[in-house]
Structure formats: structure tokens, C-alpha cells
Amino acid sequence: MPEKIQTIHYVNQFFGGLGGEDQAGVAPQWYDGPKGPGQLIAGMAPDIEIIGTIVAGDNYMAENLDAAVAEIVGLIEAKRTVAADFKPKLLLAGPAFNAGRYGMACAAVCQAVQARLGIHAATALHEENPAVEIYRRPVTIVRASSDVMGMRDAATNMARVGLKLVAGAAIVPTEDNTISHGLRQNYFADAPGAQRAIDMLLRKVSGATPETEYAMPVFGRVPPAPAVKNMAQATLALVTSGGIVPRGNPDRIESANASKFGAYSLQGLDRLSGETHQSVHGGYDPTYANEDPNRVLPLDVMRDLEREGRIGKLSETYYATVGNATSVERAQRYGQNIAAELVNVGVQAVILTST
Amino acid sequence: MTLTLHKHIVNQVKLGEQTGINQGCLSLDAAALARTLQEQDHRLARIRVRLALPGEATRILCVKDVVQPRAKAVGTEPGTGVLCVLENVAIATCGPIVGFQEGIIDMSGPGAAYTPFSRLPLIVLEIDVHEPLDPHAHEEALREAGTRAAKFVAQSCLDSVPDQTEEVLWDEVPCAPSLPRIGYVYIVLSQGLLHDTYVLGRNAQEGLPISVDPRIVLDNGVLSGNCVSACDKNTTFHHQNNPVIAELLSGHGTRWNFTGVVITNEPTRLAEKQLSAAAAVEKIIQMKSSGVIISKEGFGNPDADLMMIVRDLEQAGIKTVAITDEFAGSDGASQSLADTTPEADALVSTGNANERVELPAMATTIGPLPDVSRLAGGYPHSLRDDGSMEVELQAIIGATNQLGYSHLSCREA
Amino acid sequence: MGLPTAHICSIVPISKTVGANRIIPSIAIPHPLGDPDKSPDEEKAIRRRLVEQALAALGTDISDQHVFDEPISSD
Numbered sequence: 001m002p003e004k005i006q007t008i009h010y011v012n013q014f015f016g017g018l019g020g021e022d023q024a025g026v027a028p029q030w031y032d033g034p035k036g037p038g039q040l041i042a043g044m045a046p047d048i049e050i051i052g053t054i055v056a057g058d059n060y061m062a063e064n065l066d067a068a069v070a071e072i073v074g075l076i077e078a079k080r081t082v083a084a085d086f087k088p089k090l091l092l093a094g095p096a097f098n099a100g101r102y103g104m105a106c107a108a109v110c111q112a113v114q115a116r117l118g119i120h121a122a123t124a125l126h127e128e129n130p131a132v133e134i135y136r137r138p139v140t141i142v143r144a145s146s147d148v149m150g151m152r153d154a155a156t157n158m159a160r161v162g163l164k165l166v167a168g169a170a171i172v173p174t175e176d177n178t179i180s181h182g183l184r185q186n187y188f189a190d191a192p193g194a195q196r197a198i199d200m201l202l203r204k205v206s207g208a209t210p211e212t213e214y215a216m217p218v219f220g221r222v223p224p225a226p227a228v229k230n231m232a233q234a235t236l237a238l239v240t241s242g243g244i245v246p247r248g249n250p251d252r253i254e255s256a257n258a259s260k261f262g263a264y265s266l267q268g269l270d271r272l273s274g275e276t277h278q279s280v281h282g283g284y285d286p287t288y289a290n291e292d293p294n295r296v297l298p299l300d301v302m303r304d305l306e307r308e309g310r311i312g313k314l315s316e317t318y319y320a321t322v323g324n325a326t327s328v329e330r331a332q333r334y335g336q337n338i339a340a341e342l343v344n345v346g347v348q349a350v351i352l353t354s355t
Numbered sequence: 356m357t358l359t360l361h362k363h364i365v366n367q368v369k370l371g372e373q374t375g376i377n378q379g380c381l382s383l384d385a386a387a388l389a390r391t392l393q394e395q396d397h398r399l400a401r402i403r404v405r406l407a408l409p410g411e412a413t414r415i416l417c418v419k420d421v422v423q424p425r426a427k428a429v430g431t432e433p434g435t436g437v438l439c440v441l442e443n444v445a446i447a448t449c450g451p452i453v454g455f456q457e458g459i460i461d462m463s464g465p466g467a468a469y470t471p472f473s474r475l476p477l478i479v480l481e482i483d484v485h486e487p488l489d490p491h492a493h494e495e496a497l498r499e500a501g502t503r504a505a506k507f508v509a510q511s512c513l514d515s516v517p518d519q520t521e522e523v524l525w526d527e528v529p530c531a532p533s534l535p536r537i538g539y540v541y542i543v544l545s546q547g548l549l550h551d552t553y554v555l556g557r558n559a560q561e562g563l564p565i566s567v568d569p570r571i572v573l574d575n576g577v578l579s580g581n582c583v584s585a586c587d588k589n590t591t592f593h594h595q596n597n598p599v600i601a602e603l604l605s606g607h608g609t610r611w612n613f614t615g616v617v618i619t620n621e622p623t624r625l626a627e628k629q630l631s632a633a634a635a636v637e638k639i640i641q642m643k644s645s646g647v648i649i650s651k652e653g654f655g656n657p658d659a660d661l662m663m664i665v666r667d668l669e670q671a672g673i674k675t676v677a678i679t680d681e682f683a684g685s686d687g688a689s690q691s692l693a694d695t696t697p698e699a700d701a702l703v704s705t706g707n708a709n710e711r712v713e714l715p716a717m718a719t720t721i722g723p724l725p726d727v728s729r730l731a732g733g734y735p736h737s738l739r740d741d742g743s744m745e746v747e748l749q750a751i752i753g754a755t756n757q758l759g760y761s762h763l764s765c766r767e768a
Numbered sequence: 769m770g771l772p773t774a775h776i777c778s779i780v781p782i783s784k785t786v787g788a789n790r791i792i793p794s795i796a797i798p799h800p801l802g803d804p805d806k807s808p809d810e811e812k813a814i815r816r817r818l819v820e821q822a823l824a825a826l827g828t829d830i831s832d833q834h835v836f837d838e839p840i841s842s843d
Contacts, residue, residue: 010763039485137688158441160632173767184687186706188468193596193678193759197648197703198537202611205535205646210701213764214681218689223472224789225770227829236826242800256584256732257682257709257747282454283583284623287490290800295802300812301819310823325584325708325749327653327684328786339771346773349826351819354777355797547798623797625778656797659781694782
């Protein structure tokens with residue numbers, strides 16, 4: 001008979017049987033064996049052995065979440081040092097349904113034990129629980145009903161998903177009834193793409209709602225910055241995602257999905273040329289940009305406007321990266337870092353060029 | 356018009372004294388092939404011909420194109436006559452890097468799962484050109500060498516008895532009026548060096564969109580001149596075996612009425628993108644299609660071409676399904692597309708090309724190893740001293756092909 | 769407080785989708801601020817017009833995303 005998976009269960013004071021709001025201030029405590037919903041889990045999931053239950057008060061957790069979570073991590077570590085056969089592989093927290101304080105505690109405990117103790121963890125929450133938006137990325141969250149009426153389903157599924165995590169199996173939100181981490185993950189589908197496309201089209205033509213494999217993404221918005229009042233006094237900077245770098249690509253910026261941006265001096269340059277600069281962008285034909293890099297980064301015109309007094313000054317550093325297959329998350333980070341550097345040196349406006 | 360395929364099923368490939376097929380064994384006279392290619396193109400300085408077989412510990416680097424041997428046995432008109440096709444074998448061209456976009460084929464190991472070409476015996480041509488040669492001429496020389504080699508091999512089999520004979524039927528098949536009318540918008544890349552496609556011998560930058568008989572595509576009607584990026588470039592092999600066309604032909608007359616193929620391009624100017632999209636949509640409307648499959652090539656700005664076509668077709672009352680890959684970042688946390696439209700409610704995903712894969716060292720490498728770090732999808736630290744490397748899927752030929760040739764997909768996790 | 773930024777790019781729909789605020793349509797993807805079919809002087813004049821449009825955009829208060837001027841034809 002295979003060994004059972006040693007599991008720790010986390011519950012609040014109410015589900016731990018200590019009491020209601022009057023007990024919400026109790027500090028985390030360890031009880032050997034299952035309590036409350038843990039008994040339900042132990043009854044339904046024969047592969048799970050609940051070796052202990054940690055019970056903590058909702059207010060105690062909510063009032064200083066980080067410290068309280070650290071206390072719980074400490075509790076488990078202390079058990080490890082005294083008992084050689086204490087080898088928990090899984091922590092289950094809740095279900096916490098739509099309970100705000102309890103949900104936050106469950107998710108925070110899951111995140112901490114998986115990161116600091118290397119123990120797999122899962123909780124069960126209603127999709128509107130405020131902990132979902134905060135913790136969905138790092139924590140595996142099984143879908144639960146809004147109240148305790150759905151205890152049986154949520155507890156059973158949490159245990160099943162927890163065992164899958166321990167086994168190293170992929171969790172598929174649509175099949176496992178979990179809340180997605182908001183990440184895209186590759187897998188090999190049963191049919192090739194062309195066949196799936198035709199099947200999807202036939203359903204759509206017949207009037208059914210298509211089940212898209214990728215729903216349209218939403219992009220962030222920022223309010224427009226106020227206009228430059230006096231251009232003739234303003235310092236402007238050039239920034240490009242078109243991959244124009246000094247010849248030789250000193251920072252070795254990648255031709256696709258660039259892992260960095262570069263900051264390069266324009267001092268003493270009146271225009272760019274094919275001798276001084278080049279394109280390292282892998283997403284467009286670089287022939288024209290290599291012939292005359294001003295076609296992507298218009299230094300020649302900026303110098304003219306500077307001389308004519310149309311602008312106050314061109315910042316002596318320009319910034320460049322490669323916007324080819326570069327993820328939005330990276331691009332946002334580069335944008336924020338470049339903006340911070342530009343603000344530091346007193347730049348008031350930016351001309352950003354893209355290919 | 357009729358097209359007949361004479362299919363030879365190759366079950367073994369070997370280098371030998373002569374070129375031809377016998378009992379499924381394809382023999383290749385490598386010296387004669389190299390000589391023929393060099394006689395036809397004096398820009399080719401050196402051609403090394405090697406075999407790479409499925410399961411071997413072989414890595415092919417800086418692959419420009421993969422081509423299936425196909426040659427006309429009877430007839431000259433594209434899409435008609437008799438076409439000799441060698442199944443289960445392909446030609447791969449490689450050599451020093453021209454741009455950033457060439458790719459990797461691993462014949463075994465974790466990388467092999469991502470490329471369809473690891474499952475075929477490959478005749479690999481590693482080609483050096485006479486320097487100096489400008490990049491456009493370099494690209495052209497290798498492209499033509501690949502298609503000429505494919506023709507050379509297929510022509511050697513014209514007199515052999517094929518294993519299968521297949522009549523490709525299309526507009527002569529009667530279709531009940533009750534069948535859904537399904538069309539295909541076939542978008543190909545057309546943006547310059549290593550970003551071009553050739554349709555019926557013409558650069559796809561001009562003369563598109565056109566509607567074509569699907570059999571023309573099978574008959575070498577669309578050739579690849581691009582490498583953007585390796586994961587989602589349509590190799591010539593992918594065009595020759597376009598899976599959307601193959602599927603639509605297979606159910607034509609029984610499950611649907613395949614109304615035709617509109618080949619269109621992805622120009623570099625916005626106004627031209629708008630013109631191409633509008634003209635492609637008009638051609639689909641003329642075909643009275645009720646639904647359309649749309650395939651794309653490349654990513655980033657081509658997302659705009661795709662979204663324009665989807666939007667305009669849906670607004671004209673024609674249902675669409677679009678095939679696209681994703682660039683969601685290495686961790687899958689980013690938005691996958693550069694452009695969107697609310698009408699695009701039915702997408703088939705062919706995978707996140709930013710996902711990374713660890714490729715162990717291989718006993719044999721063909722092609723210029725030091726160029727790996729310059730490939731799109733490679734990183735300066737990609738290649739380690741022991742020969743192993745970590746790359747994004749976008750560096751692997753055909754990994755996220757947007758004709759829907761492969762099984763890779765992507766889902767929420 | 770943010771820095772006003774003029775985004776000079778060829779494929780305006782993408783710029784709009786990803787959320788740029790001041791958008792200036794340019795010539796073509798491989799040469800947004802140039803046109804190899806023109807003489808060097810003509811090309812620089814085209815580039816100058818685009819950059820001047822960017823300056824105009826940076827000097828204009830807007831409340832929402834805005835595309836400045838029609839695409840400049842290089843014909």
C-alpha cells in the first residue's frame with residue numbers, strides 16, 4: 001500500500017472549533033490530527049493523512065498578516081526539527097469561501113509554505129474573495145461556493161488538486177475547477193491547429209458561441225501627461241524600440257524578446273550613420289536602418305531643431321531596446337525605468353519611435 | 356483542371372552513387388546534387404550534403420528553409436497535371452547567418468517534440484556563398500538552392516512507379532446548397548530581407564491579394580523567402596502541405612463547400628495594410644462564404660493585418676476563426692498579441708513562443724554553432740561551453756506554426 | 769506626474785491598442801522616419817515634418833488617446 005501524503009490543514013477559529021468572533025484574536029496553535037473540515041477531507045481522500053491542524057483567529061491574522069504567517073512557518077519548522085518522521089508534503093487551507101479575512105490568511109499561508117518550506121499548498125475560495133486578485137498568481141486556488149453550503153465539493157476538490165500538485169501533474173483550470181493563475185502555458189493538444197480551427201468554425205457557423213483558445217487581452221491605460229508649455233526651453237529625449245544601437249551592440253541586446261534596454265551617448269554626434277550605429281532588431285528588414293539609422297532614430301532633425309531654438313535641448317543620452325516579441329510585462333518595466341532616469345536628468349518630454 | 360499526385364513513400368534515405376528511388380529507398384548522389392546546384396548558381400561556394408535522421412543526436416543550426424521534394428511529371432500549368440511527391444523526406448538548407456531569424460531543428464531530445472521536421476529524414480545542405488555577397492543575394496541563393504535541390508531529388512523519381520496515386524478534386528465536386536460555405540484567407544509575410552514570400556514566382560509585396568485554386572498551393576505555388584521567426588515562419592514545406600487547405604479539401608462536398616483561397620500579404624505601410632485587408636475581405640464576400648479560416652505569418656505588426664481582416668469580415672456578417680501564436684513572455688504572464696479587436700472571438704492558439712526550452716548538447720551539429728546567440732529567441736548566454744543551450748521556442752523551426760500544422764497550443768494555467 | 773511622450777510609429781492600430789496617448793503615424797515599419805525611394809533631401813524633409821508633428825503633439829493638451837494628423841504620404 002502506498003504511503004499516505006502527510007498533510008497539514010489550516011483553518012480559522014470558527015472551523016477549528018474554538019468559537020466565533022469572540023475567539024478571532026487567538027494566535028496560531030497546533031493540534032495533532034484533523035479538526036472540523038479536516039475530518040471531512042480525511043474521510044473522503046484516503047491518500048491524505050492529516051498529521052496536524054493549525055488554527056488561528058481571523059483578526060489575529062488580519063492585524064499583522066506577515067508576522068502571523070511567519071509564526072505559522074515557524075510552528076511547522078519547529079515540528080520538523082523535533083520529529084524525524086514529520087515530512088509534510090502538502091498544506092491545505094480552508095475552504096474559506098467568500099470570507100475576506102479568512103481567505104487572505106489561507107492564501108498568505110499557502111504562499112509562504114510553498115516558497116519558504118517547499119511544501120505544496122492549495123486553498124479553496126469563492127472567485128469574489130478579495131484574496132483571489134492578490135494571490136491568484138502564486139497560489140493554487142480551487143473554486144468554492146460563496147458560503148459553507150458548498151463545503152463538501154470544495155474540500156474534496158481541494159484535496160484532489162493538492163494531490164495532483166504533489167504528484168507534479170499539470171493543473172488545468174477548466175478541468176480542475178481552479179482559478180487560473182493568469183498565466184499562459186503551452187501544452188500539446190489532441191488535434192493539430194488547422195483541424196481545431198475548422199471544428200471551431202463549423203460550431204460558430206452553426207450559431208454556437210465559439211470557445212476561443214485565447215480571449216482578447218486588455219492593456220493598461222495611463223492618463224495623458226500635460227503638454228509641454230515652452231518647447232523652446234524644454235529638454236527632450238529620444239527613445240526607440242527599433243533596436244538602434246552603437247555599432248557592435250555593446251550591451252548585446254537580443255534581436256527578439258530583449259532582456260534589457262541600453263542607454264547611449266549622443267554627445268558630439270550631429271547625426272547617426274551606418275558607421276556609428278546599426279539595427280539589431282530581428283523583426284524587420286534592417287537594410288534601410290543600417291544604411292541610415294536616422295530613419296529610425298531622427299538625431300539629424302533633432303540637432304537641427306536644437307540649433308534653430310525650436311527645442312531647448314536634446315538630452316545627451318538616448319535609450320534603445322528591441323520591441324520584437326518582447327513581452328508587454330518587460331516593456332512596461334523598461335518604460336518605467338527609462339522614465340525614472342529621464343526625470344532624474346530633467347527631461348520634460350520624449351519622442352519614442354517604433355518600427 | 357485536375358491535379359494528380361504521384362506519391363512515393365520514402366522509408367529509407369542513403370547517400371549513394373546515383374539518385375533515385377527503389378522499393379521505398381531513396382538514394383542520393385550528393386556530389387551530383389552539389390555540382391548541379393553550383394552549375395546553376397555561381398554564388399554558391401561550397402555545399403556539404405549530409406543526412407539527419409529522426410532519433411539521431413543531431414542539431415541543425417541556422418536553418419533557412421525546409422522543402423519537400425515535389426516535381427511536375429506531366430504538364431506545366433500550376434495546379435494541373437501530374438505532380439510527383441516524395442513523402443516522409445525533406446530538404447533543409449542551412450549555413451552562416453544572414454539575419455537574425457534562422458532556426459534550429461533537433462532530431463531528438465526535448466527540442467525534437469516542437470518541430471515537425473524531427474520526424475522526417477532530412478537531406479541537409481550546408482551552404483557557404485562566395486563573399487562578399489549582399490544579404491538579399493545571399494538569401495536568394497540559399498532559397499533557390501533549396502527549391503532546386505528538392506526538384507532535383509523529385510525529378511529522379513519521375514519514372515518510378517508511385518506508391519499512391521491521388522486525384523485532388525475541388526471545384527468539379529458537386530456541393531449541396533445546404534453545406535456551409537467555408538473560405539480561407541492565407542496571409543503571408545512580405546516585408547523585405549528574410550521577411551518575404553513568393554507567390555506564383557512573384558514577391559508577395561506586390562500583386563496581392565489574389566484568389567487561387569487551392570491546388571496551385573500544393574503545386575509549389577507559394578515559396579518561403581523568410582525566416583521570421585523560426586517558430587512561426589511558414590517554411591516552403593508548410594506551404595506545400597498547407598494543413599488548412601488539406602483539411603478543407605478533405606471535407607469539401609461532404610461536410611462543407613470549400614469556396615476558395617485568398618492569398619494576401621502583410622505590407623510595411625499602414626495604408627497598404629488597409630488596402631490589402633479590404634481587398635481580401637471583398638474577395639471573400641464575392642465567394643459568398645459564410646465562414647472563413649484565417650492564418651497569419653509572423654507576429655507583432657502582422658497582428659494588425661489579422662485583426663483588420665477579422666473585424667471587416669465579421670462586420671460583413673462572415674464568421675471567422677483565426678490561427679495565431681502567442682508571445683506571452685517567458686512566464687506566460689503578458690498579453691499575447693500586439694493588436695486586438697472585439698470581433699476576434701474565435702482564436703486557435705498555436706503556443707507561446709516565448710516559453711523557454713532547455714536543449715542538451717548533441718553529438719553532431721550541422722551549421723554554424725557560434726551564430727546561435729544571435730538568433731531570434733537566443734540569448735548571449737544561450738550556448739554553454741558543454742554545448743547545451745536554453746532558447747525560446749521561437750528559435751525552433753515550425754514550433755508555433757500559424758497554419759496550424761502542429762499540435763502545440765496554449766491555455767490558461 | 770508623467771512625461772509627455774509622442775509615439776512615432778507606422779502601425780497606428782497597435783499603438784492605440786497598447787495605450788499610447790500622443791500618436792504620430794509614420795512612413796513604414798523598416799523606415800518609420802525615412803523613405804529610401806526619395807532623395808536624401810526629400811527624405812530628411814519628410815523626417816522633419818514627422819518630428820515637427822511630434823513637437824506639436826507634445827505641446828497639445830489632450831484628455832484621451834489622440835492620433836496627430838493624417839498619415840504623411842511619401843508620394
